[in-house]
Amino acid sequence: MRLYIGIDWSQSKHDICYLNPAGSTVAQHVIPHSQEGFWQIENIRQKLGVGVEDCFLGLETTHNILLDFLWEQGYAQIYILHPSKVRSSRGRFRQSAARSDPGDALLIADILRTDHARMQTWQPDHLVTRQIRSKISFVSYLTRQIVSLTNRQRALLLRYYPVAADLFTTLKAPIAQHFIRAFPTPHDAASLDLDQFRAFARQHHYVHYRKLPGMVAKLHQPYPQAAPEIILACQQEAKMLAAILLEMIASKKATLREIKALFAQHPDREIYASLPGTGEYLQPALLAKFGDHRDRFPSPSRVQTLAGTCPVTISSGRRKRVQFRKSCDHDFRHIVQQWARISLRHSVWANVYYSRVRPHCESESHAYRCLANRWLAVLWRLWQDRMPYDEAYHLRQRALRSQPRAA
DSSP: OOEEEEEEEOSSEEEEEEEOTTSOEEEEEEEESSHHHHHHHHHHHHHHTOOGGGEEEEESOSOOHHHHHHHHTTOOOEEEOOHHHHHHTGGGTOSSSOOOHHHHHHHHHHHHHHHGGGSOOOOOOOHHHHHHHHHHHHHHHHHHHHHHHHHHHHHHHHHHOHHHHHSSSOTTSHHHHHHHHHOOSHHHHHTOOHHHHHHHHHHTTOOOGGGHHHHHHHHHSOOOOOOHHHHHHHHHHHHHHHHHHHHHHHHHHHHHHHHHHHHTTOTTHHHHHTSTTOOTTHHHHHHHHHOSOGGGSSSHHHHHHHHTOSOEEEEETTEEEEEOOOSSOHHHHHHHHHHHHHHTTTOHHHHHHHHHHGGGSSSHHHHHHHHHHHHHHHHHHHHHHTOOOOHHHHHHHHHHHHSOOOO
């Protein structure tokens, strides 16, 4: 007998529902988020006399230690349901907006029972891929935090110390944060001479020595001065933000080095390394999104939908409307649009395609998204065939396909 198991997870407990092929509930219980609780799933299955090969399990997240336990027990038919799919299916059992955790577990099990043939099982990637994915996620988080903190710091500096906000190219550079820590007030900066500034630059490995005289001159230029009490109130926060940012910037650099070392070990590295416009970050970032299992994305449209590069078509009767896809992996969309933009510096084909679609797009972002959509189709084919990208071959194939057919 097949058993359809729906799991409504949370941080402290999990509601679980077991359905038979007829849709009848054969068991339903709540387990704590603990090793003892996880074993209750096995105990119920064994009491029902069903093997792991006949169990179909569904839940709404891949980020849960419960998944690791299930894979260790040999469960292969595990399905990850998007929360929006569960929300849109609640009308199966009720018309009101009422919901409960046991009800969601029942709903997930019933979706599996009726729709699992149209869904893909979720399988764990290789250890290296999972490590890369975790570190890519951490770099993405650090990047967002660095941007947020530097924006706050810039607003603070413009209030009491405007010259420090624009002295260096960007506040994200470590030298800018070291400067704020060493010279946290306009008075500290005004007392600097060129020799002292050169010594500071050498200490922190700043290589643009030709800029130093102009920077010192900028520090000595007259500009509006904040009131002493404002300087006193702001300088401590500016120094604390600088310390936090230096730690985050160092952590980001160290994590990127770890990602580079892990990427060098991956068997698919040549595919991603061959892509025009990808570098030490985008190559492993794309690998982390695609994963290792080729059946996860059986067609290019699946990966394009996940990345949000393909639009949504709404058609009814004579009405047809195409609109921006909002439901997607937003990190994935950012990665592929960044790749599309940079690829214009490296790929002839990308420039030809971009110049053709740009007049029909509402914005540059729209055009980059169209180009990213095409790049994903190319990458999907390379990924399926385990072949690196060859620009000359790609151009030849497109030229052949564009030739008129003989009558």
